[in-house]
Amino acid sequence: MEQSHQALSSKAEVFIEKENKYGAHNYHPLPVVLEKGEGVYVWDVDGKKYYDFLSAYSAVNQGHCHPKIVGAMVKQAQTLTLTSRAFYNDQLGPYEEFVTEYFGFDKVLPMNTGAEAVETALKLCRKWAYEVKGIPENQAQIIVCENNFHGRTTTIISFSNDENARKSFGPFTAGFIKIPYDDIEALENVLKSTNTIAGFLVEPIQGEAGVYVPADGYLAKAKALCEHYNALFIADEVQTGIARTGKLLAVHHENVQPDILILGKAISGGVYPVSAVLANNAVMNVIKPGQHGSTFGGNPVAAAVAIAALEVVRDENLSQNAAYLGVVLRTGLNEIASRNPLIKLVRGKGLLNAIVINCDEDSDLAWDICMKFSEYGLLAKPTHGNKIRLAPPLVITETQIHECLGIIERALNDFR
Incomplete structure (x- = not known):
């Protein structure tokens, strides 16, 4: 199926075969081997140029290899890369001041990956529930949404609907209640049914589910309910944050300030693993020395890169x-x-968009369309079978958008 529309060069085949032979088979990439990126473009090992319409799942919002971000990384990497948190460094404090003022919070807990940041937020929420809200130990529950995607760690897949990510990985972590996404009544019913709810974890737009945008007012109503029932509103903005949807944060479309904010991906512009959990003192101060951390979290390179990004x-x-x-x-x-x-169907907000292809989710059609896109110089990837995410770097121009629309239509017309 992978090679149904284009023959691979012998050069590309070498790299693909190495990954197949020596790497775990935990991904199913399009058969394109990239070696260079700049702005909205990437080039493969044979020199073919493509528009990037995935942006590394919205990590490369600032464009590939942005000179300011890369420059900050190189400069810091030549000076000091890692101290661990056993000592202070001269980059972390200024970054913490910068990022908390940038997003409007008292404190930040720096981590490296999106899934780590989600795990951090879950621990923080639970600790707040026991020590501030007064929920009896080990009884706290966190509400999550069906068809969520927050990562693939053991705890996170415990509340996932994706059986591909769950099967044969149990036993699973308890303490989560799943409700339908974009359903305020379901959220309120759970919140009022028990006093053991610690928080509500939600993607402002469900990305992996196919860029599912909730109804207007959903996030604001959910935040108000959380306030009413003394539960923390936790926004996972790893994919939707950092300008992707047309606001700095997707929750800003409804003037919502989360109790806990989770960031990753584009907080580094895609040049280095950086993630962050932000909260105000009333929440963040429950974390004490030794209770959570990461050797690389808050390292000098990450701090310098994130400020630049x-x-x-x-x-x-x-x-x-x-x-x-x-x-x-x-x-x-x-x-x-x-x-x-x-x-x-077409759906999205800002430059996080998707087209739903008129076929079953188990069809290969969306994959074949993405293969045809790549033939014509545009890279995208299906999600959930029949949905194709379209999310170029945010530095793209209107002229380039129209050129990409031409590629998309040309490719789709080949299937008529």
């Missing part, structure tokens, strides 16, 4: 660019859909 978002007006060009992209996609019944 966030400055790029601010200085280059990437939120505004995403908001404007998201409308251009969705308008163009809907025009294509009006001419081509292969597109069943």
Whole structure:
């Protein structure tokens, strides 16, 4: 199936075979071997140029190899890379001041990956529940949504719907209640049914589920309910944050400030693993020395990189660019859909978008369409079978968006 539309060069085959032979088979990539990236473009080992319409799952919002971010990484890497948290370093404090002021919180707990940050938020929420809210020890429960994606650690897959991620990995971690996404009544019913609810963990837009955007007002109502029932509102903005949806955070579309904010991916512009959990003192102060940490969390390179990456978002007006060009992209996609019944639905916000292909979830059609995209110079990837995520770097221009719409329509027309 992978090679149904294009023959691989012998050079590409060598790299793919090495990964197949020596690497664990925990991913199913498109058969494209990339060696260079700049801005919205990537090049494969044969020199072919592509538009990147995945952005490393929204990690490369600032564009590939942004010179300011790479420059900050190189400069710091030549000076001091790691001290662990056994000692202070001269980069972490300034970063912590910068990031807390940038997002409007008292404190940050720095980590490395998105899944680590989610795990951190869950621990923080539980500890707050026992020590501040007064829930009896080991009875705290956290509400989550069906079809969520927060990572693949043991605890996180315990409340996942994805049987591919769950099967043969049990026993699972207790303490989670699943409710339908975008269902305020379901949330309130659980909150009022028991006094053991510690918090509500939610993606402002469900990315892996196919860019499912909730109804207007859902997030604001959910936050109000959490306040009413004294539960923490935890926003997982690993994929939706850092300007991707046309606001700095997706929750800002409804003027919501989470009790706990989870960030990753684009907080580093994709050049280094950086994640963060932010909260105010009333929540964050429950964590004491020795109760949570990471050798690499808050390392000097991460601190320097994150400041540079966030400055790029601010200085280059990437939120505004995403908001404007998201409308251009969705308008163009809907025009294509009006001419081509292969597109069943277009949805998204800012430059986090998806097209739902008019086929079953177990069909190979969306994969084959993505293969055809790659033939014509655009890289995207299916999710949940029949949905194709379309999320270019936020530095893309309107002219480039129209060129990509032309590629998308040309590829789709080949299947009519």
